[in-house]
Amino acid sequence: MKPEASQDSYQAAQQSDRKQVVSGVDELHQIVQLASTVSGCKTAMIHLLNGGKLDIYAGRNWEPSSQHHELPFCKKVLxxxxxIVIKDTSVELDGERSCLSKAPWNFKFMAGFPIRSKQNAPLGVLSIMDKSQHRLTVEQMESLDILSKHxxxxxxxxxxxxxxxxxSDEHQKIKKAYDDSExxxxxxxxxxxxxxxxxDTKGExxxxxxxFCKAIGKTSQEILGKTDFDLFPTHLAAKYQEDDRVVMESLQKIEITEENVGLNETKSYVHxxxxxIFDPSGKVVGTQGIFWDVTDKKKTEYELTLERRLLRSLLETIPxxxxxKDKKSQFxxxxxxxxxRLGLKDPSAAEGKTDFHFFSEEHAKPAFQDDMEIIRTGQPIINKIEKETWRNGEVGWVLTSKMPYKDEDGNIIGTFGVSKDISKLIQTEEKLRKTEQKYRDIFEQAVEGIFQSTPEGRYIEANPALARIYGYKSTAALLGSLTNIQQQLYVDPSRRQEFARLMKEDGEVHEFESExxxxxxxxIWIAETARSVRDDEGKTLYYEGIVEDISERKQAEAALQYARDAAMESNRLKSVFLANMSHEIRTPMNGIIGMSSLLRQTTLSEDQVYFADTIESSALGLLRLINDILDFSKIESGKxxxxxxxxxxAENVEQTVxxxxxxxxxxxxxxxxDIDCETPSMVLGDRIRIQQVLTNLIGNAIKFTHAGEVRIKIAPQSHQNGICWLKFQVIDSGIGIKPEAREDIFEAFIQADNSMARKYGGTGLGLAITRQLVxxxxxRLRLESxxxxxxxxxxxxxxxxxRLRQSxxxxxxxxxxxxxxxxxEPNDHCQEALAPILRNYQMDYHFVDKGRRGLTELSKEHHDSKPYHYVIVNAALPDQSGLEFCQMFNALQFSPKPEVILMSNFGNRLSKAHLKKHGVSMVVNKPVTQRSLTRGFRRICQVDKTGLDTQFLSISDTSSLVIQSLQTAEMPNQQVLIVEDNPVNQSVAEHMLKxxxxxxxxxxxGEKALEMMQKNHYPIxxxxxxxxxxxxxxxxxxxREMESCEQSGSQHPCRIIAMTANSMDDDRQKCLDAGMDDYVSKPVLLPTLSTALKNATSNSVPIEKNDCDQKISTEHKPEQSGFDNINTDILKQFLNPEGSTKKGILPKLVQMFCEKEIPKRLNEMNAAMDTGSKDKLIRSAHSFKGSANNMGAQxxxxxxxxxxxxxxxxxxxxxxxxxxxxxNESKATKQSLQQFLASVK
Incomplete structure (x- = not known):
C-alpha cells in the first residue's frame, strides 16, 4: 500500500535519491545486527519505501546486488x-516457494515488523529470516518490535x-538572492x-x-524620516495622507490621474x-507610491479623442x-x-466589402481601376462625374473626389473619397435643356409676339409672331427696319415714354395698351406685358415681354361700354324711381303709423283697439317691405x-334682442x-347693420318655430392683431329646411317652399340681404338644418x-x-347661458330643474347652516308655476330669507301687489343677460342701502322711486362747498344738494375754494x-395743511368727497392718498350722493370701491327708453316729483350743456390739436367726460x-x-336731449 503524500514529511524524502533522503545508515546497520542477535536468525534487513517501492537499506548476510529486489512478503507486512511471523515458508507461502527455494534465499523461517512514523505513516519493514525452522519467544517479539520503532x-x-x-543551504541562497534583488x-x-x-504607517x-528628490529639490537625507506636512503645503499633505490611509485600510492599490495647477496657472497632469507594503506575515507596514508626468500623454489623448470625435461627427452627419478603402479597394x-444609401443597418457592415457587392459591374469596375491607379501613382482624382448603376437597376449621378490614404511614414495604404449626389442637379440640367428647347419652340411658334428690346428703344430679338403682328415677313426684316421704336412704332410716342417710366419705377408692366x-x-391696338432684366448691380440690361393684338377686344369693349352706359342710365332711372317711390310711400305711411299710435292712446272700445292694432302692424309690415327693397337695391347697385x-x-345686441x-x-x-364673457365690450364696426342681420335671422327663427326655443349664442373664435373674430349663432327648434333648398334660400326673392310665402308671408329678400350684409x-353666413x-x-x-370684457x-x-x-330652471340651454354669468360673479351657484327640488335643496342647506342668499326661479316650471313656488317658499319662513328673483316672459304684466304678496324681490325679463342681471342685483343692493321697501323692485322701474324715498328722509340742512370748474357739473351738483x-x-x-375756506367753515x-x-x-x-395749522381745535376737519370721471382702483387710491375721505364717480346719482353725504355727516368709513351705488352711475341703463345714446334715468333725477320739468332744473342744464359746454370743449380740443398740446387735449377730454356723464350722455x-x-x-x-x-356724437346727444325734454313736457 502506497503512503499518501499528505501524511508525513518523510514522504517527500522518499521520492528523491537515497543518499539525500536517509542519513544515519550506520545506525540502521546496528539495528539489523541487534535484530539478528535478539532473534537468533542469521539474516536480518531493513526495507524502506522509495518512490513507491521497498528497497533494502541495511542488512546482515544479504547480497548488495539484490538490494532493489522487492519481496511480496514485506509488502504484506507493511x-x-x-x-507477521512465518514459521515454515514451504507450508505458509505456497505462492512464494519457488522464489525462496532459489538462491540467494532458500529461507524456511521469516518474520517482519512494520516501521511507522509517529503519525502512523508507513516507512518500511524490519525483517528476519533463517534457512532453518525457527521460533520466537514473546520477549524476542517485543524486542524486535522495539527495534522497529527505534x-x-x-x-x-x-x-x-x-x-x-x-x-541552511537554502537560507544562504535566499540571502544572496535578496541581496541581489535589493x-x-x-x-x-x-x-x-x-x-x-x-x-511607513506613520507617513514617514x-x-x-x-x-523624486530632484523634483522637490531636497536630498534623500532631508526626506527620509519626514512626513508630507514637512515637504508640501498643508492642503496637499492632507490629501496625500488621506490617500495613504485609504490604501492601507482597503489593502487595495489606487491609481488616479491628478490635475495640478502651477504658479503661472499652467495645468499639468500626474499619474x-x-x-x-506587507511584511512576510502579511501585515501592512507602509505604502509605496509611483508617479510620473502625463501632461503630454493627456494632450495626445485629448487630441486623439477630439480627432476621433470630429471624424465620427463628420461621418455621422455629412450628407x-x-x-x-484599403489596398484591395475594400471598405x-x-x-x-x-x-x-447602401441599405446597411450600420456603417460597420460595409467593412471588408467592395463596390462589386453593391453596384453593377458597369460602375464597380471603373471605380476599382481608379482606386488602383491612385494607389499606384499617388495622384488624386478631383470632381469626376460618375454614373452609379445599382444592382436593382437604379441609376444615379455623383461628383467624386478620391485621394491616396497614407500612413505616418507617407506610405500609401489605400484610398479615401467623397462622392456628392448630384442626381437632382443632372435632372435639373436635363430639364433646363428641355425647357430651353421648349422655350425656343414656344418662342418660334407662339401666337403672341415675344421680344427683347433695349431701354433706348431698339429690338434685340423678336419671334415670328411679333413680325406678323407688325406686318413684317420675317423677324430679320423687323429687326432691320425698326431701329427707333418710339418714333417708328407708336401712334402716340409719349406712350413709349410712359412704358419706359413704369419699367424704371416698377420693373414691370401688365397689359400696357397702346395704339x-x-x-x-x-x-392697331396692342397690349404689352414686360419686365426689366437687371444685372447684379441693379442696372437695366434689357426689356423682355410679350405683345398681344387686342384690336378686336378694343372694338368689343367699345360696344360693351356703350351697353354699360345704357344699363347704368337705366339703373340710375330705377334708383331715382325707387327713391321717389320711397318718399311718396313713406309720407302717407308716416301719417298712418303716427295717427294709429295716437289713436291707441285714446279711450277705445275693444273692437277699436283691434282695428288700430291691425292698422299699425300692417303699416309697419309695409314699411319693412319697402326697407328690404331699398336695401336690396343699394346692394345691387354697389351703393x-x-x-x-x-x-x-353687448348693449347693441341686447337692445336688438x-x-x-x-x-x-x-x-x-x-x-x-348667451353672450360669452370673453366677448369684447367695445368694438369698431357697423352697429346698425349688425342689428339688421340679427333682426332678420332672429325674426325668421321666431317666425318658423311653433314650439320649443330660439337661442342666440355669441362667442369669440380668435384674437389676432387687435381683431376679434366673433361667431354668431341663431338656433331654433322650428320646421327646418330641406337639403335641396338650403342654397337657394340665400337668393333674392326665393323661399324654401313656395307655400311659405302664402303661409308665413315675406318677399324672400331677407336672407339675401342678410348674407350680402355679412x-x-x-x-360669411352659413346654415345647418x-x-x-x-x-x-x-x-x-x-x-x-x-376694450376686452372684464373677465x-x-x-x-x-x-x-x-x-x-x-x-x-328646467331648460338646459338657459342653464348654459346663466352659468358663465354666475361664474363671472364668483358666486356659489347650483341648478335644479323643478320647484319641489328647489324647495328640498333650500330646506337642506338652511338646516345645514349653509343658507342660500338668492333664488332665481323661472315663472314657468314643469311641476308648478314660479309664483306657486314662491308661495310655498314663503310658508317655510326662513330667517334670514333669500332674495327671490323671478324670470318671466310676462314681468311687465304682473301687478306689484301680486308679486309682493308672493315674496318676489325682483322681476327679470327674458332673455336674461349679464347686464340685466347685474342691474337686478345692484337694485337689490341699492334698496338695502337707501332703506327702500325690499319686498318688490323691478329692474324696469325708474330712479324716481329712489328720489322720492330720498326726499322723504330727514333734511340735514348743512352747508356743502362744491369745487368744480365745469358750469354744467356745478348746476347738477347744486340741484342734487338742494x-x-x-x-x-x-x-x-382750487384757489377760489381755499379763499372761501379761510372765510367760512364748510363741513363737507x-x-x-x-x-x-x-x-x-x-x-x-x-x-389739510390749513387744518393742521389751526390751533383752536374748535372745528372738526371737513369731509372731502372726490368727484371724478375716472373710476379705476388707482384713481380711488390716489384720492385717498391726497387726503380725501370718500370717492364717487360721475355721473353721480342721487342715491350715490346721498349715501356719501350720509357717511360724511356720520363720520363713517369711506365707501368701498365695489359699492353697488358707485357702479350704478356708469352701468345703469333703462330697459326701454327709446334713446340709445343717453341714460334717461340720470336725467329723470332733475325732474320734479310730478314727472315734468316745471320748476325743475333739467331745461336749464340741457341748455347749458348744449349751448356752452359742448362748444367750449370742442373748441379746446381743436386748439390743443393746433398747438400740439397733448396735456390740454387730455384735460379737455376728461372734463367733457365728466359733464357728459352727469347729463347721462354715456x-x-x-x-x-x-x-x-x-x-x-x-x-x-x-x-x-x-x-x-x-x-358727431355731440350733435346726436343734443338731439336726444331735446327729444327727451319734449317727451316729458
Whole structure:
C-alpha cells in the first residue's frame, strides 16, 4: 500500500535519491545486527519505501546486488500494520516457494515488523529470516518490535538532520538572492523615469529615488524620516495622507490621474499609483507610491479623442458619401449617409466589402481601376462625374473626389473619397435643356409676339409672331427696319415714354395698351406685358415681354361700354324711381303709423283697439317691405356702405334682442341670449347693420318655430392683431329646411317652399340681404338644418376690439360675489347661458330643474347652516308655476330669507301687489343677460342701502322711486362747498344738494375754494379732481395743511368727497392718498350722493370701491327708453316729483350743456390739436367726460374716455378721427336731449 503524500514529511524524502533522503545508515546497520542477535536468525534487513517501492537499506548476510529486489512478503507486512511471523515458508507461502527455494534465499523461517512514523505513516519493514525452522519467544517479539520503532526514530532523526542542512543551504541562497534583488531594485528605481517613494504607517518617508528628490529639490537625507506636512503645503499633505490611509485600510492599490495647477496657472497632469507594503506575515507596514508626468500623454489623448470625435461627427452627419478603402479597394470606414444609401443597418457592415457587392459591374469596375491607379501613382482624382448603376437597376449621378490614404511614414495604404449626389442637379440640367428647347419652340411658334428690346428703344430679338403682328415677313426684316421704336412704332410716342417710366419705377408692366402703326401704315391696338432684366448691380440690361393684338377686344369693349352706359342710365332711372317711390310711400305711411299710435292712446272700445292694432302692424309690415327693397337695391347697385365706428357690443345686441322678445314670448317660445364673457365690450364696426342681420335671422327663427326655443349664442373664435373674430349663432327648434333648398334660400326673392310665402308671408329678400350684409362686413353666413328638428344660421365677423370684457382682465369683485344662489330652471340651454354669468360673479351657484327640488335643496342647506342668499326661479316650471313656488317658499319662513328673483316672459304684466304678496324681490325679463342681471342685483343692493321697501323692485322701474324715498328722509340742512370748474357739473351738483336738503356753495377753482375756506367753515366739500392750475388733489393737500395749522381745535376737519370721471382702483387710491375721505364717480346719482353725504355727516368709513351705488352711475341703463345714446334715468333725477320739468332744473342744464359746454370743449380740443398740446387735449377730454356723464350722455362720455386714455399713444390722424366721432356724437346727444325734454313736457 502506497503512503499518501499528505501524511508525513518523510514522504517527500522518499521520492528523491537515497543518499539525500536517509542519513544515519550506520545506525540502521546496528539495528539489523541487534535484530539478528535478539532473534537468533542469521539474516536480518531493513526495507524502506522509495518512490513507491521497498528497497533494502541495511542488512546482515544479504547480497548488495539484490538490494532493489522487492519481496511480496514485506509488502504484506507493511500493509498489515502489525508483525507477521512465518514459521515454515514451504507450508505458509505456497505462492512464494519457488522464489525462496532459489538462491540467494532458500529461507524456511521469516518474520517482519512494520516501521511507522509517529503519525502512523508507513516507512518500511524490519525483517528476519533463517534457512532453518525457527521460533520466537514473546520477549524476542517485543524486542524486535522495539527495534522497529527505534528504526523509525533513527530514520526521522536522519531526515531532520538532512533537512536542516538543506535549510541552511537554502537560507544562504535566499540571502544572496535578496541581496541581489535589493541591489537590482535600487538600480531599477534609480534608472526609471518615474518618481518612487515609500512610507511607513506613520507617513514617514523610508525611501525616495533621486527623481523624486530632484523634483522637490531636497536630498534623500532631508526626506527620509519626514512626513508630507514637512515637504508640501498643508492642503496637499492632507490629501496625500488621506490617500495613504485609504490604501492601507482597503489593502487595495489606487491609481488616479491628478490635475495640478502651477504658479503661472499652467495645468499639468500626474499619474499616481499607490500600493500597500506587507511584511512576510502579511501585515501592512507602509505604502509605496509611483508617479510620473502625463501632461503630454493627456494632450495626445485629448487630441486623439477630439480627432476621433470630429471624424465620427463628420461621418455621422455629412450628407455626402465619404469612405476609406484599403489596398484591395475594400471598405474600411464609411459615412452614415453612404451606409444608408447602401441599405446597411450600420456603417460597420460595409467593412471588408467592395463596390462589386453593391453596384453593377458597369460602375464597380471603373471605380476599382481608379482606386488602383491612385494607389499606384499617388495622384488624386478631383470632381469626376460618375454614373452609379445599382444592382436593382437604379441609376444615379455623383461628383467624386478620391485621394491616396497614407500612413505616418507617407506610405500609401489605400484610398479615401467623397462622392456628392448630384442626381437632382443632372435632372435639373436635363430639364433646363428641355425647357430651353421648349422655350425656343414656344418662342418660334407662339401666337403672341415675344421680344427683347433695349431701354433706348431698339429690338434685340423678336419671334415670328411679333413680325406678323407688325406686318413684317420675317423677324430679320423687323429687326432691320425698326431701329427707333418710339418714333417708328407708336401712334402716340409719349406712350413709349410712359412704358419706359413704369419699367424704371416698377420693373414691370401688365397689359400696357397702346395704339401702333403696322408696316403697311394701318393702326392697331396692342397690349404689352414686360419686365426689366437687371444685372447684379441693379442696372437695366434689357426689356423682355410679350405683345398681344387686342384690336378686336378694343372694338368689343367699345360696344360693351356703350351697353354699360345704357344699363347704368337705366339703373340710375330705377334708383331715382325707387327713391321717389320711397318718399311718396313713406309720407302717407308716416301719417298712418303716427295717427294709429295716437289713436291707441285714446279711450277705445275693444273692437277699436283691434282695428288700430291691425292698422299699425300692417303699416309697419309695409314699411319693412319697402326697407328690404331699398336695401336690396343699394346692394345691387354697389351703393351700400359699411360704417366703422365704436359701439358697446353687448348693449347693441341686447337692445336688438329685446325688440324681438315680445314676438317670441307671444308664441310661448323660450328665448335665450348667451353672450360669452370673453366677448369684447367695445368694438369698431357697423352697429346698425349688425342689428339688421340679427333682426332678420332672429325674426325668421321666431317666425318658423311653433314650439320649443330660439337661442342666440355669441362667442369669440380668435384674437389676432387687435381683431376679434366673433361667431354668431341663431338656433331654433322650428320646421327646418330641406337639403335641396338650403342654397337657394340665400337668393333674392326665393323661399324654401313656395307655400311659405302664402303661409308665413315675406318677399324672400331677407336672407339675401342678410348674407350680402355679412359679406360686406368681411364675414360669411352659413346654415345647418335638419328637417322637422330646426335650423342653425351662423356667421362670423371680424371686429376690432377696443376694450376686452372684464373677465379677460383682473376679475371684478361684486357685492354679491362669493354668495350662494339657487337657480330653478328646467331648460338646459338657459342653464348654459346663466352659468358663465354666475361664474363671472364668483358666486356659489347650483341648478335644479323643478320647484319641489328647489324647495328640498333650500330646506337642506338652511338646516345645514349653509343658507342660500338668492333664488332665481323661472315663472314657468314643469311641476308648478314660479309664483306657486314662491308661495310655498314663503310658508317655510326662513330667517334670514333669500332674495327671490323671478324670470318671466310676462314681468311687465304682473301687478306689484301680486308679486309682493308672493315674496318676489325682483322681476327679470327674458332673455336674461349679464347686464340685466347685474342691474337686478345692484337694485337689490341699492334698496338695502337707501332703506327702500325690499319686498318688490323691478329692474324696469325708474330712479324716481329712489328720489322720492330720498326726499322723504330727514333734511340735514348743512352747508356743502362744491369745487368744480365745469358750469354744467356745478348746476347738477347744486340741484342734487338742494333736492337732498343741503345748502350748496360753489367755487370754480382750487384757489377760489381755499379763499372761501379761510372765510367760512364748510363741513363737507365735493371736490372735482381735474381742474386747471390747482387740481383737486393739490387743493385737498392745502386744505389739510390749513387744518393742521389751526390751533383752536374748535372745528372738526371737513369731509372731502372726490368727484371724478375716472373710476379705476388707482384713481380711488390716489384720492385717498391726497387726503380725501370718500370717492364717487360721475355721473353721480342721487342715491350715490346721498349715501356719501350720509357717511360724511356720520363720520363713517369711506365707501368701498365695489359699492353697488358707485357702479350704478356708469352701468345703469333703462330697459326701454327709446334713446340709445343717453341714460334717461340720470336725467329723470332733475325732474320734479310730478314727472315734468316745471320748476325743475333739467331745461336749464340741457341748455347749458348744449349751448356752452359742448362748444367750449370742442373748441379746446381743436386748439390743443393746433398747438400740439397733448396735456390740454387730455384735460379737455376728461372734463367733457365728466359733464357728459352727469347729463347721462354715456356714449359721448365713452368716446371722451377713450380719447383721454389714448391721446398720448395714437397718431395725429387717429386722434382727429376720434375727435370727429366726438363731434358727431355731440350733435346726436343734443338731439336726444331735446327729444327727451319734449317727451316729458
Amino acid at each position: 500493509a498489515s500494520d502489525h508483525s 528504526a523509525a526514530g533513527t530514520i526521522f532523526m536522519g531526515t531532520a538532520t538532512s533537512e536542516l542542512h538543506k535549510l 541591489a537590482f531594485y535600487h538600480n531599477l528605481v534609480e534608472s526609471l523615469p518615474q518618481h518612487i517613494i515609500r512610507k 518617508f523610508t525611501f525616495a529615488n533621486q527623481n 499616481v499609483i499607490k500600493t500597500p 455626402d458619401h465619404v469612405y476609406f 474600411i470606414r464609411c459615412s452614415r449617409e453612404l451606409s444608408d 401702333i402703326y403696322r408696316k403697311d401704315g394701318r393702326k 351700400m356702405t359699411i360704417e366703422n365706428e365704436p359701439f358697446n357690443f 329685446s325688440l324681438l322678445a315680445d314676438q317670441a314670448q307671444t308664441k310661448g317660445l323660450e328665448f335665450i341670449l 359679406e360686406l362686413m368681411k364675414g 335638419e328637417t322637422g328638428k330646426g335650423s342653425c344660421f351662423w356667421f362670423t365677423l371680424p371686429l376690432e376690439a377696443k 379677460r382682465k383682473k376679475q371684478p369683485t361684486y357685492e354679491w360675489s362669493g354668495q350662494k344662489i339657487l337657480i330653478i 333736492r337732498l336738503g343741503y345748502q350748496p356753495a360753489t367755487a370754480d377753482s 366739500i365735493l371736490m372735482d379732481c381735474q381742474m386747471p392750475d390747482l387740481d383737486g388733489y393739490e387743493t385737498t393737500k392745502k386744505i 356714449k359721448l362720455a365713452d368716446l371722451c374716455s377713450e380719447l383721454e386714455s389714448s391721446a398720448d399713444q395714437i397718431t395725429e390722424d387717429q386722434t382727429l378721427k376720434l375727435i370727429n366721432l366726438i363731434k
